[in-house]
Amino acid sequence: DTGVSQNPRHKITKRxxxxxxxxxxxxxxxxxxxxxxxxxxxPEFLTYFQNEAQLEKSRLLSDRxxxxxxxxxFSTLEIQRTEQGDSAMYLCASxxxxxxxxxxxxxxxxxxxx
Amino acid sequence: EDQVTQSPEALRLQEGESSSLNCSYTVSGLRGxxxxxxxxxxxxxxxxxxxxxxxxxxxxxxxxxxxxxxxFLHITAPKPEDSATYLCAVQxxxxxxxxxxxxxQVVVIP
Numbered sequence: 001d002t003g004v005s006q007n008p009r010h011k012i013t014k015r016x017x018x019x020x021x022x023x024x025x026x027x028x029x030x031x032x033x034x035x036x037x038x039x040x041x042x043p044e045f046l047t048y049f050q051n052e053a054q055l056e057k058s059r060l061l062s063d064r065x066x067x068x069x070x071x072x073x074f075s076t077l078e079i080q081r082t083e084q085g086d087s088a089m090y091l092c093a094s095x096x097x098x099x100x101x102x103x104x105x106x107x108x109x110x111x112x113x114x
Numbered sequence: 115e116d117q118v119t120q121s122p123e124a125l126r127l128q129e130g131e132s133s134s135l136n137c138s139y140t141v142s143g144l145r146g147x148x149x150x151x152x153x154x155x156x157x158x159x160x161x162x163x164x165x166x167x168x169x170x171x172x173x174x175x176x177x178x179x180x181x182x183x184x185x186f187l188h189i190t191a192p193k194p195e196d197s198a199t200y201l202c203a204v205q206x207x208x209x210x211x212x213x214x215x216x217x218x219q220v221v222v223i224p
Contacts, residue, residue: 004157031210042214043203
């Protein structure tokens with residue numbers, strides 16, 4: 001197992017365009033999380049999946065954001081009509097059922113909106 | 115709302131100069147307190163989970179401790195490879211999310 005994989009690593013897009021990021025969690029982990037991190041800040045929670053069910057969403061997740069996890073495997077995070085304020089590192093993490101041993105984070109997708 | 119405050123924000127250490135990082139937290143029932151290490155351009159790397167006051171965990175030159183209001187990450191005789199941002203996060207009972215602090219940026223000078 002190579003850990004949590006995120007693609008692409010970097011994305012530059014023009015304001016108003018749509019972007020989609022992908023996360024492949026550790027295969028035996030049924031819990032998947034998305035976080036957003038801006039420069040000099042800690043990660044902020046966006047949303048949480050248990051298997052294919054999206055169980056929790058932060059108020060940070062405006063209606064321009066949508067996340068899916070079909071069949072409880074990989075997940076996608078889509079941002080529609082991107083704004084400059086969306087520029088950030090988008091981090092995906094996964095954990096096993098108990099989540100007691102910490103979440104394993106991916107290396108993130110760096111989004112720059114110009 | 116769960117809150118985590120880390121101090122100092124930035125710290126420069128000479129190689130071998132031991133120091134401590136502080137994480138103060140408020141949470142409605144602590145399920146776990148987590149320490150992560152983050153290198154520039156990378157995702158956080160898990161270090162420790164602490165569950166109850168008085169608990170301590172060690173890994174190489176790092177030792178984490180927990181009280182009812184704060185946690186400390188002690189760095190003993192640091193080396194340049196210990197340079198990183200150290201993130202503290204809490205998880206509340208019945209909650210699936212982690213609330214992170216802004217991090218302690220540590221630079222160890224040879």
